[in-house]
Amino acid sequence: MSAIIQVKNLSKSYWRNSLEIPVLHDISLDVQEGEFLALMGPSGSGKTTLLNLIAGIDRPTNGEVTVAGTNIAKLGESALAKWRSSNVGFVFQFYNLIPVLTAFENVELPLLLTKLSKSERRKHVEATLNIVGLGDRMSHYPKQLSGGQEQRVAIARAIVTDPVILVADEPTGDLDRKAAEEILTLIDRLNKEFKKTVLVVTHDPHAAEKASRKLHLDKGDLV
């Protein structure tokens, strides 16, 4: 297996007025293709920041992040947006579905940026919603779904473009135990059955058990 994600000497600081607040210090790590990596650590340890940097939704202060051969730290805003749309699938703790769109339309959203025809988009969306077990809920709006179902729609939206990596930030953090188990099983299935490289941020040891590798962060350092 080759490293699909290479992080080299990555640092990130935030600035509050003139005060520098370091969040990550000189992080280096490799993630192999098809790996299921869990990033763990207490609140404020920098795990979400690391995930955001790898996913290209935040910029490093120093260092490099290379995903599938592209050093994303060097990409401009529009190039980075385009890169994200085809390479990264996101799953958030609070689902972040668009409330005025149905499950089908939410999943279709990333495909609107592709050149697929309407019928091709429909096929992709239906197939993806069937994978997450919501083939019968396509016309439902987010408020008509349970938390677990909403998160499954969010996962469908994340994988509908067949991205290189799937990143999930506390995907079970807002769910009850049963729904959380279903989501973890689904993510595990995406990793094992569909060979997706998965990065999950969690502080729940039970959630991390599904991962093939666990990394711990504390105060911005890998420990």
Add this chain to the structure above:
Amino acid sequence: MKVFKLIFRNALRHKLRTSLTILGITIAIIAFGLLRTVVTIWDSTVDATMANRLVTRQSVSFIFPLPFSYKDKIETIDGVKNVSGAAWFQGVYKDKSNFFARVAVDDNYFEVYPELVLSKQDFENYKKQRNACVVGSQIAKQYNFKIGDQIVLDGDIFPGRWEFEVRGIYQPKNKNTDATQMLFHIDYLNERMIAETPARANQVMWYMVQIKDPNRSAQISNQIDALFKNSTAETKTETEKAFTQGFVSASGAIITAMNWMSFMIIGIILLVVANTMIMSARERTREYAVFKTLGFSALHLTGLILGESMLIACLGGGIGLFLTFPIVSGFEQAMPKGFFPFFFIEPITIVLAVTATLMVGFLSAIFPIQRALGTKIVDGFRFVG
């Protein structure tokens, strides 16, 4: 799924708020249309004047008369084509609220005013009968005047009971030609004055002077006024436009205020729509972060926000413009009859209303777009609305 569908659903996310905003724009556009109509109609009275007509009146004020004898003298000036005397009669037709211009005129008045179109037959009939009158088509319609009808006026400036017979109905040549006048023979008025008030006989209030070359208006005006210098009734001659502007300027402050108000209304509604859009964009900060995360560009987000703003503005503006026509018509009906010689929505008012609507839609979206694009994705996800 089309982007327009998303714009439409976003606009209807808060139905009450959107409805109230649309209602606000609708009312603002109606008010704008009504105010602008009044302002433009006022201006149109000046535009309806002709460059080849001069008005000669007493230099002190147009309420003081000029003698009949001036007519022949003015006609001797080189460049003068026609001179027609006129006197403001006023009077009351049944009720004081029935207002329309009643003017005693020379027979050549229709030559000086070719935009008052009277058939040859009607004009011949009018000339034959001393107490004949000609009415504009608009008041003929309003009061159901027909040829042969009697009109009785209760005189105030010229006291007494005055009986007229309608012998002609003139049509306005242009849209802004006054079709609300009642014109009758100045000789009819003069005969009564000779008999009843000789001191007021053989007088007109003003002369309409038709000239051959409008470029010579200043020169001819000076020549006319020079003729009567140091007489008992010195004259002031000016172009019809300047004369009409003198009338209009008396109401100038009100018109200026109305003009400003019409644009202030647009300014206020701009703030209302901008407020709605700012609230909407603020509530959707996380959603915009999601769109950015999924790869949607700044152009996409701009389209979403601008589209929603334009949709709300255009709905309100469209309904407002649509309703402006019946409301302006109702306003005209509610005013005393003949208060405005003509009353219609000028094309420029429609153009301004459409422009204002588009401007409101566009300007209201600027700040929310700036905010949506300027917020980093990670900050967007952290945002708690």
